[in-house]
Amino acid sequence: MDEFFLNSFHLDVLKEIGNIGAGNAATALAKMLDKKVNMEVPQIRIMGFSEVSEVVGGAETPVAGILLGIRGDISGYILFVLEEHAAKKLVNILMGRNTDAEVEYDEITLSALKEVGNILTGSYLSAISTLTGLSIKPDIPDIAIDMAGAILSVPAIEFAKTADAVLYIETEFIEGTQRVIGDFFLVPDTDSYVKLINTLGAMC
Amino acid sequence: MAENVIKVGMADLKHTSHPGVLVTLGLGSCVGVALYDRKTKMIGLAHIMLPWSQQAKNRANKAKFADTGIQLLLENMLNDGADRNSIVAKIAGGAQMFTYTSLSDMIRVGERNVEATKKVLKDLNIPVIAEDTGGNHGRTIEFYSDDGRLMIKTIGFGIAYI
Numbered sequence: 001m002d003e004f005f006l007n008s009f010h011l012d013v014l015k016e017i018g019n020i021g022a023g024n025a026a027t028a029l030a031k032m033l034d035k036k037v038n039m040e041v042p043q044i045r046i047m048g049f050s051e052v053s054e055v056v057g058g059a060e061t062p063v064a065g066i067l068l069g070i071r072g073d074i075s076g077y078i079l080f081v082l083e084e085h086a087a088k089k090l091v092n093i094l095m096g097r098n099t100d101a102e103v104e105y106d107e108i109t110l111s112a113l114k115e116v117g118n119i120l121t122g123s124y125l126s127a128i129s130t131l132t133g134l135s136i137k138p139d140i141p142d143i144a145i146d147m148a149g150a151i152l153s154v155p156a157i158e159f160a161k162t163a164d165a166v167l168y169i170e171t172e173f174i175e176g177t178q179r180v181i182g183d184f185f186l187v188p189d190t191d192s193y194v195k196l197i198n199t200l201g202a203m204c
Numbered sequence: 205m206a207e208n209v210i211k212v213g214m215a216d217l218k219h220t221s222h223p224g225v226l227v228t229l230g231l232g233s234c235v236g237v238a239l240y241d242r243k244t245k246m247i248g249l250a251h252i253m254l255p256w257s258q259q260a261k262n263r264a265n266k267a268k269f270a271d272t273g274i275q276l277l278l279e280n281m282l283n284d285g286a287d288r289n290s291i292v293a294k295i296a297g298g299a300q301m302f303t304y305t306s307l308s309d310m311i312r313v314g315e316r317n318v319e320a321t322k323k324v325l326k327d328l329n330i331p332v333i334a335e336d337t338g339g340n341h342g343r344t345i346e347f348y349s350d351d352g353r354l355m356i357k358t359i360g361f362g363i364a365y366i
Contacts, residue, residue, distance in 0.1 A: 049253070049268075050213035059229035060344055062359060067302045142302045146359055149214075149230015150342025153253070154301050156214060157233055157313055160253045160268055162261050164215070 010197055011044055017196075018042035018169035020131055021124035022184065026173055028123040032116070033093055033175060040172040042184075046165050052149075052156050055168070055183065057083060059149030066117025067154070069139035070125065074192035078125065078138070079155050079185040080117045084145065086182070087113055093175075105145060114141045124184060132199045155185040212236075212249045215268040217277045219248035219284065222349040231297035231343045233314035235321050237274055238345070239281060239330065240352035243290035247349045250277045254313070255320030270320035278328060293330050294354045294366060295321055296345050298337040314338070334366040 022042050030037035047055070057063075064087035066080045082090070088103040091112050103109055118141045129136040144151060159166045168185045188196055208224040214234060218226055222245035228236050231251070239248040250273045254260060257269040266272035282288060298318035318337045325332055336343070336356050346355040356364050 049215040052214055065301070144301045144340070146232075146301065147230035147342035147344065149344075150232030150299065150301055153214065153230070153232030153234050157253050160215065160260075164262060164265050164268075 013197060014167070014169070015042065015044045017128055017131070017186070018044060018171065018184070020127040021186075022169070022171040024123040024127040025120040025171070025184075028119045029116075029173060029175075032119060035093075035175050038174040040174070043170045044167070045170065046167050048165055049156060049160070052152050052166050055148070055152065055170075057148065059147060061148045062145065063087075063148045063151055064113055064143060064145045065151035065154070066114060066121070066141050066143050068117065068121050068141045070136055070188070070192075071139060072137045073134040074136055074188050074196055076158075076186075076188035076192050078121050079151075079187065080121050081148070081151060081183040081185070082113075087145075090116055110143055114143050117141045117143065120182070121184070128196075132196065134195070134199060152185075155187045158187045158189075212251050214251055215253050215265050217248065217250035217267040217273055217280070219246060219277065219281050219286075220349065221246050221284065224349045226347040227345070229344045231345060232299055232301050233297070233317060235270065235295055235297040235314075235317040235337070236343075236345045237270070237277070237321055237325075238294045238296070238347045238352075238354050239274075239277060240292050240294070240347075240349075241281065241286040241290050242292060242352065243287040244285060245349045245352075246281055246284065246286045247347050247352070248277045248281045248286075249345075249347050250274060252317060252321065255316045270317060271324050274321065274324045274328065278330075291330055292333045292352070293325050294334045294347075294352070295325075295332060296336045296343055296354065296356055296366070299339050299341055299343070301340060301342070303340065336364065336366050 026037045026039040062084035064082045069077045125136045212218045212228045226249040237250040252270045252273045257263045257272045266276045298314040344357040
């Protein structure tokens with residue numbers, strides 16, 4: 001990715017990817033929770049490295065990061081980041097418990113979160129796939145719960161190979177009065193990124 | 205403590221004369237390279253993201269890479285009066301945040317960052333006197349000029365000094 005290559009048209013294309021992907025993900029989340037889930041229009045942001053760790057409430061904020069590799073016509077990965085308290089809330093809702101109940105990170109909790117990530121990113125990717133006609137297959141998810149800065153260094157480093165900025169799509173999910181904030185980092189490798197832009201660009 | 209606390213962001217480097225504290229928050233696969241001049245108590249900290257600048261297309265930001273970042277930090281410190289022969293290093297970070305195997309190249313970047321950092325320091329004849337690297341957890345580090353101690357804070361393992 002070359003940051004100078006991005007113009008406002010490309011940003012619109014990426015915003016559309018985010019919109020469609022996250023819309024699908026919100027529907028999947030609603031099904032999972034059996035509740036109505038709304039979504040804010042995704043924000044596309046291009047940030048310098050110094051801003052990256054401030055994204056999810058500060059570099060030391062505990063977050064859950066769910067990473068899935070992408071294979072097929074484009075390769076790379078997608079990272080879904082949830083603030084830890086939001087992750088706990090989601091687990092409690094899934095388990096039918098009180099949303100404020102204590103959550104331990106045992107096998108069951110971690111697989112529940114992985115499954116959330118799996119479904120959300122899967123629906124996100126399938127929307128892009130449907131839109132572009134590109135075959136995009138997610139791999140099995142991996143999860144890490146740690147400081148936001150440390151988790152976000154993973155996509156930041158990938159962008160750092162070719163750019164001095166990070167591109168990300170922020171999506172806010174709203175369930176009733178609960179706000180669950182999630183961030184999707186779509187990180188295609190350089191060739192795939194060009195392919196994605198070109199495919200979408202040709203259609204718009 | 206008298207507050208001269210300076211934050212060092214991702215792909216950034218800073219140095220300060222005594223008294224001062226250099227801080228970097230939430231290191232993951234990146235490496236924090238802390239240089240301490242035992243004579244003048246000057247401290248410097250680089251937050252590098254990638255091992256070698258030759259492997260990248262965009263090299264504009266020298267602080268991004270182990271090779272150019274450490275070199276630049278050293279030059280900056282020497283320009284401000286650090287004693288070349290009294291400089292020692294401590295390093296932290298280089299974790300593997302995800303264990304995902306099919307992305308081995310991307311995932312191993314933490315390990316490669318640590319390897320490159322050590323190689324660069326060795327070539328510059330700067331001894332690494334302490335390190336806390338690897339693992340799969342993030343680290344916040346604070347580097348103190350009074351005695352060159354490096355505080356390492358993690359979520360699961362509390363606080364340690366090296």
